[in-house]
Amino acid sequence: MDVADLTPAQARRRFREGERVPTAGWCRGWTQANLIAVPRQLGYELLLFAHRNARACPLLDVGEPGAWSTGLFTGDLRTDLPGYRLYRDGRPVADLGDVVEEWREDLVPFLIGCSFTFERALLDAGVPVRHLELGTNVPMYRTNVPCEPTTTLSGPLVVSMRPVPETLVETAIEVSGRYPLVHGAPVHIGDPAALGIADLARPDFGDPVEVRPGEVPLFWACGVTPQAVIMASGVDYAIGHLPGHMAILDVRDERYRVG
Template sequence: MSPGQARERFRAGERVPTAGWCRGWTQANLIAVPERLGYDLLLFAHLNPRACPVLDVGEPGAWSTRLFPGDLRTDLPGYRLYRDGAAVADLGDVVAAWRDDLVPVLIGCSFTFERALLAAGVPLRHLEQGTNVPMYVTGVACEPVGSLSGPLVVSMRPVPEHLVKTAVEVSGRYPMVHGTPVHVGDPSAIGIADLARPDFGDPVEVRPGETPVFWACGVTPQAAVMAGKVEYAIGHLPGHMAILDTRDDDYRVNP
């Protein structure tokens, strides 16, 4: 399926997590904030690059970008609306909610390197189970900028112990879509109390002989919006991504 075909299906009402969709094409997180916070958001991303690698930015009020020629208001499978830092609605489209002062920012997503992990023999449990990837709010603080502050959010994939080094090496070839893991092993070391209760997405089984591996996640700006009580923002529904007209390998660097 091409990105354009996927966007048509989402515009028509299909509501599903996008892990495994459009193999070979890049996926991205969406965060849109009022123009007065646009610089702060970009500086926040600059100071927290592992979690917030910026792939594209739109003009204030724009609902398409250079890499996303569709409609950002309708062509994702799910959205989350924030008022004063609180998530007030999960929506199928945000045509009525989009404002002329919103600056849309597209941030790299770890789904982009999942095809490479599979090719290297690293299993992906959320794809096996047909669920959303589990995401957790950690106890690790991001570098704050103005009203934007808050915790690092991570995604987790259980990896067989003998393949952890492979997972690190493969994901490290994609630094613009989070790159290498931020933590391997004991979740309590980064403030996660219970892997069975993710803050976003769905839990997955961690089997004997597997190690939980954590990558920085592009939901982090939404956590910053919540912590900073930002007056208005729109993000993607976690795991329900924007699919871009760029290839995964456009973000691959040689080791």
């Protein structure tokens, strides 16, 4: 079966059984989300950080301390994503296939919106999505744009990039702008140096894609931002998804479309 035709439950079963791939293009029409789980004592501050940086951290759902499912994700957050990253003292120390042993009773799981949610709408509007064409992960970059900090959380905005033909830039802006709860319209268009990105061929997360003649790089705020903030802030313990390896929710993309 084409992975685009899978239900969320079918996809989660495949990940639970060991499939390890980026999820762009999976489960057409179903919303995907970024995962970050932090100790209870940091939960309120991460909630405040997400509120202050809603473009990068659009909060879709939060679980109870120790919970491994939420109202929008009825699977097991410890096993049903295709990849995880474990952080200690702000450092990524392991990439894992599951986090059953690492999941603590005090961890609060946050599910953050993902720009994969509007990619089908881009395609339907005739806007090509290069990483889907190539079957690779979306390229993501740390920027020189600081997030609005809280008392102990601070760090850079992370962006995802998609090259768009110049004639379709306005279409891409309009279409993605209809999804404000999953990052919305691009935060920057054109020159990557304006964001402090020195080389598009060397993303900090994901895979590089070619920007062809006549195309313009468009940059969207990215839900990997909380993981960059975990690293910059030296948070003692956290679990995130492996960038591009998302939680597939039990809710349709159209729930997050406005207008």
